[in-house]
Amino acid sequence: MKRALVVLSILALIVLGSLAFADSVTLNVASSSSASTQTLKLRTETWTQYAPYFPQPPVIDGKINLSDEWYLSPRYYLGLPVDVGYQPENWEGQEKQSAVYYMGWDQNYFYMAMEVNATPVVQMAVGSNMWQGDHIELWFDTQMQEDFDLKQPNKAIFQIGISPGNFDFIKPEIYVWTPPVLASEVAKCKLAAVETSTGYNFEVAIPWKLLNVNPEPGMLMGFVVSPSFTNKPGTLSQDVMISSSPKSPNNWGNPQFFGNLFLIDPLNKF
């Protein structure tokens, strides 16, 4: 019963989110820390997504357990032709290049799990070069309200790459392209990836400290998640990107093209 209510409340939020796709929106929300309400500006002509508070953190092992660990999260799918944001002419279709993902958070981490269809998985590069192989690109605009009119990255905008590695000598890794950060801070991320028959799965926990964020329910950030694919084994090339904000990949770092991400607490456990 409780789980059904949770699902219903998430569905209601998703319906609200889809309204944001249609129009320019400001939202009055109750702040968790005070009785007052605040007005939030939302990006429009894009998607609004929700990450629920996790009372119990998921085990980051690459095995995505939907019934116990990720059940609170909406299921987000990327794999429709409209999701292809970069070089659609290279897209090999949803069976070969698509993704399903889940999100959550607690006081310490932002969590994401993803099942990626990527056949075959192609990744030859490490570190800052990982963009030339299969990887996931995340963007966070952590001061979206303050910098709402910004058109290029500043220190509050994070571009993070997640590589599954090549399941051989290249290990799964995370790289922050912008802003400059100490690798010792990035090393506090937890990441695990496993190869599957159709691509790879991964689970990641990104410390809020890395993003300089104090999370709380109702918090709104700019957000994009873009799985990137390299089509030909043995090559270094970014061939196609699908994205939660398909206009974002062709407008590098411009937060005007990001989506909205709400941190929510459907169980009131925060």
Next chain:
Amino acid sequence: MKSNIMFLLVVILSLAMSLTVIGKTNITFMVWGNIFEIQAYQRMVDKFNQSQKDVFVNLQSTSWGAYFQTLQNRIAANNAPDVFVMDGAYFDNFAKEGVFYNLTNLMKDIDLSKYYFEPTACEYNGIFYGAPKDITIGGILYYNKNLFDKAGLTYPNWDWTWQDWLDAAKKLTNIDANKWGMYIPTYGEGGLYQIIWGAGGHILNSDRTQFTLTTPDTLKGLQFMYDVRYKYYVNPSESYMQGLSDPFMTGNFGTVLGLSSSIVGYKSLPFKWGIAPIPKGPAGRYMSINQLSYVVSAQSKNIKADWQFIEFLIGPEGQKIMAENGQAIPALKSVVPVYFDNFPQATGLLDILNKSNEDPSILRDIPFTLSWYEWENMLESTLEYAWTNTMNPEKAASMAQQSCQKILDRALKQ
């Protein structure tokens, strides 16, 4: 009423301007650049246009990122610009595809001894396709005078060897305070080539058909780059700092190898800095010289006017405008001092250029080949396995050798 008069005036002015262009040979000139570079090009074009009765040049510009795609699209659409700026990375491929007009006969009147001239960026198979525009010196040593003064060290000079460099770097490094003695970039022109050359190694054999990444001397250079990261800890490993595009600008690095073009961004740094040559390796001291060129499209119908414009661009007047702008070192040697008026802190670079006039062997050209941009990317990405300590330099070099050779073989066979 007032707006109607304004409108009429604008129409009349536009017509007048059009009439001045009608009857002239119009040529298009395409470049890439930032706002300051475009300003310099515009000044050159304006100056040329003012001096011409029969030729009018239209400047067209894009960003660096969009340039070669735009160019290729226009060439495919038979709408190539008449004159455009060319980079050595793509030069051989474009020349092979017949994109350029053969300038050999026209270049006969140019005294190339007065220029810094790099055949790899202007010639293909012995035919002149490009006229020298500017130069970039790679592998020069930037040093932070404040950090040297604080450590009580003398500044780098022409006597410095790799050992002197390492000794100073050890004294300059304080990891807890995030202070580092050196940074050697891992891309070819920035430091990789020059370190390999200093060790006695090479990227390619002399006819540029075979990679030589696993020879003992080349490996010696790669090992040095690995050791400063993981044995001596004086150069932060690639896994120390992420997202840092230019370490020198942080003020936390005592010495950084890099390109001469960086001085534009260093002009207003809040600390004192200088430039020295790369320290001498076991096999000598070598820096790189790279060049941009002006080329004429094979599709152009106005060769005479195109060449007239290029003669202006590479002549004293055009080169001086470029030098005064301070965005690039002109190829015409006599104008080079004008460029350095912009950069009083860069006397060390002028010193390197003057020394190279006496001993040209200290400057080596970039090993451009067909598909250079493709194998260079593979080289950097594969050697990155060593710089991130994923594997040792020998193993990474072996993988790079195979992958890069495959790309070059394919390019040479096509």
